[in-house]
Amino acid sequence: MADVAGVEQRWTAYLRRGPHGMLAAGAVLSLATADPVGMTTAERYTALVLTGAAVVLQLWFGRWSRDRPPAPSAAGTRYYFARWALGFALSWCNPFFAFYAAAGYLGPDRLLRGRALKAGPVATAVVVAGSQAGGMPLRGPSAWLLFGGLLCVHLALLAVFGQLAAREEERNRLQTATIAELERTNAALRRALDENAALHTQLLARAREAGVADERRRLAAEIHDTLAQDLTGIIAQLQVVANTPDPGRARAHVLRATDLARHSLGEARRSVHNLAPVALADAGLPEALRKTVGEWGERTGVRAEFTVTGTAEQLHGEVAATLLRIVQEALSNTARHADAARAGVTLSFLGEEVILDIRDDGRGFDRAATGERTGTGGFGLPGMSARAERIAGSLTVESEPGLGTAVCARVPLVRHD
Known part of the structure; x- marks a missing residue:
């Protein structure tokens, strides 16, 4: 996401400052070649006035776009074609002003949309090809033939670079969409993790409650299976003692009751310590x-x-x-x-x-x-x-x-x- 933002920042900087540099380069070269090119006095004054208008146009656009991201708009379309018109007129005065006109090749998709997006680079190609053919107006069939050949080359390059730009744009769009989807997924994952943490806390609390309840049931069953049964056996043995007149038989039942009582005491101690039954301690x-x-x-x-x-x-x-x-x-x-x-x-x-x-x-x-x-x-x-x-x-x-x-x-x- 940071790379995409960096690319957009660089394009914004170019659209605001790039045409200034290309206008300056065209002006310097035109000034240096005024005599070889054969600029008349009228053309020189006209170029000076048009250069001033181009500077004003660039200053206005820089101020207008200061708080706006580069995006196609009606104002952007007007700026693009106004710049193209100035570049065309300046290159008519001196072909080296085509440097300023060539600014139309870079970033048209950030200013134009629809049919204007196709017409703008073609119009720029006309100006640049005309300057390379010797400057406007074209003189003689050979100049027009050269202009036609150069224009075809420029249009072919526009088609190739347009395809590359479209692929790059699609790649950037997919990358942006993927990053946005990943951010949504990460946000959903964070929410799910938070919910899982809350559920885990609830489950732990319920598990502790269930463990306490289960332990109570286990202890109740433990008492029933050991102490209650042994006490029942003791009572049964003592009832036999109470109802028998035979001292020997009574003594045998008393001994059994005593053994059961000792067994119950051992089981009670073992239950308190949550150990295995007494019968399993040694076997x-x-x-x-x-x-x-x-x-x-x-x-x-x-x-x-x-x-x-x-x-x-x-x-x-x-x-x-x-x-x-x-x-x-x-x-x-x-x-x-x-x-x-x-x-x-x-x-x-x-x-x-x-x-x-x-x-x-x-x-x-x-x-x-x-x-x-x-x-x-x-x-x-x-x-x-x-x-x-x-x-x-x-x-x-x-x-x-x-x-x-x-x-x-x-x-x-x-x-x-």
């Missing part, structure tokens, strides 16, 4: 699930089995904790609602996926009738599903009245870092 997921299933079966009296298929791998802590919690919740639902005789848990490592199946032969339920709720305050199946989805997994449930229940969780295999 991998398969061992933690085997221990959990065994203790659950012993506590509930349900025959429970745990199986691992595929090549077991060390899972990321969040993945392992999620699968353990899903098993704990599913087994808790089985103990409370299924009235099952057998239950089984299978952990399968299949390529880049881990599949966890929990099934029982209990009474089952009608999912359509229950709305996929299990009566656990909203943290049953919905809680397990939310846990699986949090680590980009999924959870499906199959159950029918009298045919038991099967829960299947599928999650990506994310290895321990």
